[in-house]
Amino acid sequence: xxxxxxxxxxxxxxxxxxxxxxxxxxxxxxxxxxxxxxxxxxxxxxxxxxxxxxxxxxxxxxxxxxxxxxxxxxxxxxxxxxxxxxxxxxxxxxxxxxxxxxxxxxxxxxxxxxxxxxxxxxxxxxxxxxxxxxxxxxxxxxxxxxxxxxxxxxxxxxxxxxxxxxxxxxxxxxxxxxxxxxxxxxxxxxxxxxxxxxxxxxxxxxxxxxxxxxxxxxxxxxxxxxxxxxxxxxxxxxxxxxxxxxxxxxxxxxxxxxxxxxxxxxxxxxxxxxxxxxxxxxxxxxxxxxxxxxxxxxxxxxxxxxxxxxxxxxxxxxxxxxxxxxxxxxxxxxxxxxxxxxxxxxxxxxxxxxxxxxxxxxxxxxxxxxxxxxxxxxxxxxxxxxxxxxxxxxxxxxxxxxxxxxxxxxxxxxxxxxxxxxxxxxxxxxxxxxxxxxxxxxxxxxxxxxxxxxxxxxxxxxxxxxxxxxxxxxxxxxxxxxxxxxxxxxxxxxxxxxxxxxxxxxxxxxxxxxxxxxxxxxxxxxxxxxxxxxxxxxxxxxxxxxxxxxxxxxxxxxxxxxxxxxxxxxxxxxxxxxxxxxxxxxxxxxxxxxxxxxxxxxxxxxxxxxxxxxxxxxxxxxxxxxxxxxxxxxx
Numbered sequence: 001x002x003x004x005x006x007x008x009x010x011x012x013x014x015x016x017x018x019x020x021x022x023x024x025x026x027x028x029x030x031x032x033x034x035x036x037x038x039x040x041x042x043x044x045x046x047x048x049x050x051x052x053x054x055x056x057x058x059x060x061x062x063x064x065x066x067x068x069x070x071x072x073x074x075x076x077x078x079x080x081x082x083x084x085x086x087x088x089x090x091x092x093x094x095x096x097x098x099x100x101x102x103x104x105x106x107x108x109x110x111x112x113x114x115x116x117x118x119x120x121x122x123x124x125x126x127x128x129x130x131x132x133x134x135x136x137x138x139x140x141x142x143x144x145x146x147x148x149x150x151x152x153x154x155x156x157x158x159x160x161x162x163x164x165x166x167x168x169x170x171x172x173x174x175x176x177x178x179x180x181x182x183x184x185x186x187x188x189x190x191x192x193x194x195x196x197x198x199x200x201x202x203x204x205x206x207x208x209x210x211x212x213x214x215x216x217x218x219x220x221x222x223x224x225x226x227x228x229x230x231x232x233x234x235x236x237x238x239x240x241x242x243x244x245x246x247x248x249x250x251x252x253x254x255x256x257x258x259x260x261x262x263x264x265x266x267x268x269x270x271x272x273x274x275x276x277x278x279x280x281x282x283x284x285x286x287x288x289x290x291x292x293x294x295x296x297x298x299x300x301x302x303x304x305x306x307x308x309x310x311x312x313x314x315x316x317x318x319x320x321x322x323x324x325x326x327x328x329x330x331x332x333x334x335x336x337x338x339x340x341x342x343x344x345x346x347x348x349x350x351x352x353x354x355x356x357x358x359x360x361x362x363x364x365x366x367x368x369x370x371x372x373x374x375x376x377x378x379x380x381x382x383x384x385x386x387x388x389x390x391x392x393x394x395x396x397x398x399x400x401x402x403x404x405x406x407x408x409x410x411x412x413x414x415x416x417x418x419x420x421x422x423x424x425x426x427x428x429x430x431x432x433x434x435x436x437x438x439x440x441x442x443x444x445x446x447x448x449x450x451x452x453x454x455x456x457x458x459x460x461x462x463x464x465x466x467x468x469x470x471x472x473x474x475x476x477x478x479x480x481x482x483x484x485x486x487x488x489x490x491x492x493x494x495x496x497x498x499x500x501x502x503x504x505x506x507x508x509x510x511x512x513x514x515x516x517x518x519x520x521x522x523x524x525x526x527x528x529x530x531x532x533x534x535x536x537x538x539x540x541x542x543x544x545x546x547x548x549x550x551x552x553x554x555x556x557x558x559x560x561x562x563x564x565x566x567x568x569x570x571x572x573x574x575x576x577x578x579x580x581x582x583x584x585x586x587x588x589x590x591x592x593x594x595x596x597x598x599x600x601x602x603x604x605x606x607x608x609x610x611x612x613x614x615x616x617x618x619x620x621x622x623x624x625x626x627x628x629x630x631x632x633x634x635x
Contacts, residue, residue: 047386052376055079055092057226060389061102063147065378071102071219072376075226077262078254080373081366082230096140096524096556098229100222101393102147106131109146112390113427115397118560118593121245124303125278126296132221135396136232136558139524143225144393150216214270224248232558232585237331241590242286246310249303259370265311265363274304281305283350287340312353315362319343319352333580333588333603384445387438391431391451398431399458400424400594428459439468446475453485462492480516484525487512491536506537524552531565541569553582560586560595567602576606 052059052072056079059072083090103109109131119134133144228248231239253266278300285291286309291301313323322342329339343349381389402421405414432455439445439452453468466489472482490509494502510533517526527548534541541549549566556562567583570576580603587599 045383047381047383049381049386049389050378051381052378053097054374054376056095056097058097058099059102059376060100060381061147062104062386063102067147068102069376069378071222073373074219074223074254074256075100076373076376077256077370078223078226078251079230080368081254081262081264082227082251083234084366086235088234094522094555095233098141098143098226098233099392100226101142101144101389102218102222103144103390104146105148106146106150109144112144112394113397114144114393117397117400118591120241120591121303122241122301123292123294123296123299124301125299128302130216130221132225133393133397134225134229136229136556136560137396138528138552138556138559138561140556141229141233141558142393142396143229145218145221145225147218149218150221214273217269220252220268223254224252227251229558234557236557236585237327238333238584238588239327239590240289240330240336241292242306243310243327244590245303245306246308247314249307250311250314256370257365259373261365261367263363263365265315265361267361268304268307271304271307274302275308278302278305283309283353284346287336287343287346289336308357309353311361312356316352316356319349330588331584333584384442385447387442388445388448388451391435391438391455394431395451395455395458398424398428399455401428402594432456432459432461436464439471443471444475446472446479449475450479450481450485453482453489457485457488457492460492462489462495465489465492478519480520480523481525483512483516483519484529487516488529488532491533494537502537506533509533524555527552528562535565540572546570560589560593560599564595564599564602567599571602571605580606 047062049060049062050065050068052061052068054072054076057072057075059068059075061068061071080090082088103112114133116133116135118136121130122128130150131146133142135142225248227250228244231244231247249268251264253268254262254264255266256262281291281301285294286301286305291299294301313319322344325342326339329342330336340346401424402417404421405417409417435452435455439448442448449468449472453465453472456462456465456468465485469482469486469489472479473486476482487509490505490512494505494509497505510530513526513529513533516523517530520526531541531545531549534545546566546569549562549569552562553559553566563582563586567579567586570579570582583599583602586593586595587603589596
């Protein structure tokens with residue numbers, strides 16, 4: 001497929017960021033123009049939810065306005081910092097903004113029962129379960145967490161400083177030949193006890209063996225999550241999970257000094273306490289990926305261990321070039337052991353790591369004129385808008401249904417898969433009923449009808465989707481999102497038709513989708529819907545549809561669904577060279593997404609890479625690839 005960045009579907013250049021226009025403005029206009037729209041008589045009053053929007057993020061919170069403004073501005077500081085470190089322009093770009101929601105408390109957050117299907121951490125010890133949700137959706141990533149600190153109790157583990165010291169001494173006493181005591185200490189791994197002198201930090205305690213707990217601040221989760229998202233968006237690649245976990249931890253402790261400077265790299269809260277309790281972790285088990293198979297109830301792997309290894313490699317002048325080569329090899333699909341060979345002798349690596357952490361830790365303070373960091377635009381949400389904040393978050397967790405078991409699946413596997421699918425279907429049905437009820441209550445709210453239309457269409461309910469889209473049309477006749485879902489509903493309806501009638505229904509739906517694209521050239525929704533119209537209609541996608549999908553990847557690089565769709569279409573055309581770097585972040589990346597099995601199958605169809613021009617760049621500094629390009633080479 002020729003690379004045509006400006007699709008023939010597009011009638012004007014598509015440049016600039018996708019601006020998520022507040023649904024409330026259109027809804028208010030509709031209410032003023034039609035007094036009969038609000039049939040319940042319910043007046044939409046100001047809620048306790050506020051939205052802060054900057055050039056790169058939309059932040060929602062039901063907390064204080066002052067905290068909201070400060071955190072939104074700090075995210076812009078973090079964006080500026082990451083851009084400077086990685087050699088990118090920190091100004092506006094055309095990536096879709098991430099939407100972040102901070103929710104009241106842990107109980108409220110857990111009640112939503114959000115399932116992280118496209119993001120996982122660790123697996124860390126099960127004591128480190130944190131409330132954070134991240135979903136790199138095809139129309140823009142969302143993240144959610146609590147706005148209160150979370151408490152991690154670490155005293156329940158049977159592993160503590162005394163038991164690990166005893167193990168080390170026993171191993172040293174029974175060692176023979178070249179296995180000296182020093183050699184055994186070096187082989188133990190990340191988090192040796194003589195490294196603790198460099199880890200004193202907030203909330204750390206002296207060595208004790210009673211109850212211990214550390215605070216995981218809400219802001220540290222926010223900043224760590226944004227740092228991971230930034231890396232996956234501006235340098236999408238097949239990263240090892242430990243590196244993303246550690247990368248997030250490095251930037252979780254950013255601190256802004258007024259309008260003068262920002263610092264990063266300090267030890268996370270409770271780092272010393274965690275290492276004293278959990279001891280060291282074998283570095284070989286990290287570099288060969290075997291840590292991924294550890295059960296949370298048994299492992300001693302923690303976020304602090306991930307931070308220690310990443311911090312050392314990130315800040316070491318001698319090891320940083322090796323890290324970049326290692327990450328480049330992983331990005332090109334190399335297996336973990338092959339990529340790790342770049343570090344050489346792992347005993348030596350561990351010895352250097354131990355010495356590094358016995359000294360005071362490196363951190364960086366960057367001076368900058370904070371007046372150049374923008375002030376976010378803040379508005380208060382109405383009750384009718386706030387009623388659907390959680391529903392929008394839940395959308396991703398509810399519409400993704402686990403597959404049914406294959407006919408040849410083992411009985412125990414089939415039983416487990418059927419149970420998971422049945423539970424998901426029941427949960428979705430309950431959620432949809434609640435969404436319909438709320439949309440009926442706020443019948444004059446454009447955002448309510450659009451959310452319901454999307455939920456119904458993505459659940460395969462064509463008639464219900466069309467009905468919701470029609471209600472949205474009555475509120476705002478020219479809304480492009482309404483046109484997308486109305487057109488999508490018609491294409492879904494075509495499945496029950498045949499012959500000319502089916503073709504006419506598909507054409508009618510596609511016409512509305514193209515109309516939406518012509519009205520808003522920057523929106524990714526019409527481009528996604530246009531491509532899906534071919535798949536749902538049983539047709540091979542046109543060059544034009546593939547160009548539109550490529551543009552979506554350029555604007556939402558972290559979404560695995562879009563990557564899988566485009567790579568599959570390219571493989572079907574025999575264009576393996578273009579498809580391979582597009583699908584690698586999904587097939588060999590850090591997360592077990594629903595798209596991963598299909599991506600791995602697709603990758604196996606292509607066979608070994610025949611590319612020889614992959615470049616080692618764009619990771620942990622160095623040359624910056626263009627937007628949407630992976631460090632292993634541009635798709």
